[in-house]
Amino acid sequence: MNTDFVIYNTLSRKKEVFKPLFEGKVGLYICGPTVYSNSHLGHARPNITFDLLFRYLTFLGYKVRYVRNITDVGHLEDEVEGSGEDKISKKARLEQLEPMEVVQKYMNSFHHNMGQLNVLPPGIEPRASGHIIEQQLMIETILKNGFGYENNGSVYFDVEKYNQLYKYGKLSGRNLDDLKTNTRELEGQSEKKNPFDFALWKKASPEHIMRWPSKWGEGFPGWHLECSAMSTKYLGEQFDIHGGGMDLIFPHHECEIAQSTASLGHETVRYWMHNNMITIDGQKMARSLGNFITLQELFTGKHKLLKQAYTPMTIRFFILQAHYRSTIDFSNEALLASEKGLERLMNAGKTLDELSASEKSTVDIPLLKEKCFAALSDDLNSPIAIAHLFDGVRIINSVKAGTEKISADDMTELKSFFHSVVFDILGLKQEQTTHLGESEILKGTVELLIRLRQEAKANKDWATSDKIRNELNSIGIEMKDTKYGVDWKIKAPPGLPEGEECASNKKENFMFGR
């Protein structure tokens, strides 16, 4: 493979050939979650996108230092003086928990969900709360360099001053004049020189429970500082790639650039990558908009918008079927299409192991492979790569059917290619179909019925065998004869109103016979 790996750099708004700072090594920093509630479908997107990036870089032979932070200090909900309260402490009050208990709970839940989605853990997962000193030191440097000012126990970044030497707004394509006219004036911003200045350190009000001592008084770090401090600590004063959601471009990443530049005198990030949003009815899915579906809800089907449960791999495949810089619109139809498509892809993987080789190939495996990797190297074009995989699926099935032939060498090549792309790079996996909550009694009963039906079939007693299948179907158990045996699953029980909690689509691929 000689193709260059090209990535879209938000900073230049162009695709650029990726050249790491140090030969063979990549420093990668991803903005992780703020852990104050369960992860939703929207969170799956950056994590899967950058998991794909990490996996692909690794596949290309790079040694990747992969850092993804956990925000556990809490960003301010608003800046209204006196009522400033961060998300984590607010949640803590509601749930009567220690802030760190909340953090732990949702961090665990996040890790669990990521594991289900087969998202690989980063090499370093630093927490903002564990890097207060680093953040304070950075503030001191920024103050020393003249880009910040202290007022009433809080420290702010002086954007105007910064803009005189550097350009504030280069990542998001803004200029300060526009910001001056368009930044909303919020109440109680009298501490700031300008409304677009942002906090580096914020004085904690008496009721604020997350607080640390500092030379400016008790308080907590500003919202953007942790990423600047921690990325520098673990990846150095300059590193290759920084990723995150598009909604973080402004102000979060813009502020990061300003902070890093103000303290170091130069920028730290070489390539900025941003994933687009998941939409629902055409609108961004977000916690603040209340239109989100948690991953847990998706996996269990317990949400009023869900017609059924979707497995983690279906979600992963759904996300990979769109390019990361496009929006994807959520719908049951789209997810169902992904579920079916994924099944087809995975079945082909199994079929691949059953193929027999011929003298010569009638199919072009090297070309397939080349096209697929070209797509991945073109700014991680996973939908195109998947389209080529489906060409591979057709080849596999056609060879199986005898309408195409494949040589032994090509078959080895195809197997290795298929395995690399599907499992190692796209990070898909064969899902263990489990019986979520289904009782052993039910399982035993269905197995008994299957056995009775097999016997009826053996006797060509079609009346009985159809009766068993049809009546099970009418009470909500679907039975299918496959070439490997009998496949059954519980489908949505009839008569349940839309959105009612039900054990729909708990897939049970119990293979009976053979």
Next chain:
RNA sequence: GGUCUCUUGGCCGAGUGGCUAGGCAGCGGUCUGCAAAACCGUGAACGGCGGUUCGAAUCCGCCAGAGACCUCCA
């Protein structure tokens, strides 16, 4: 209001100045006692109006619609 992006067949989604995206659904077939599944094959699209061009869905302009950011957000 400012900045930016998008508008593709029934649905989801790629891509491109002339050459099949792909998946799902539909349709036709193979297989099967039947059904389903599986597999093979297949029709169908580029918001509207102008312009540039031998040729535009792809480039430019205008219009319409949708969205993102401008406050926390993945």
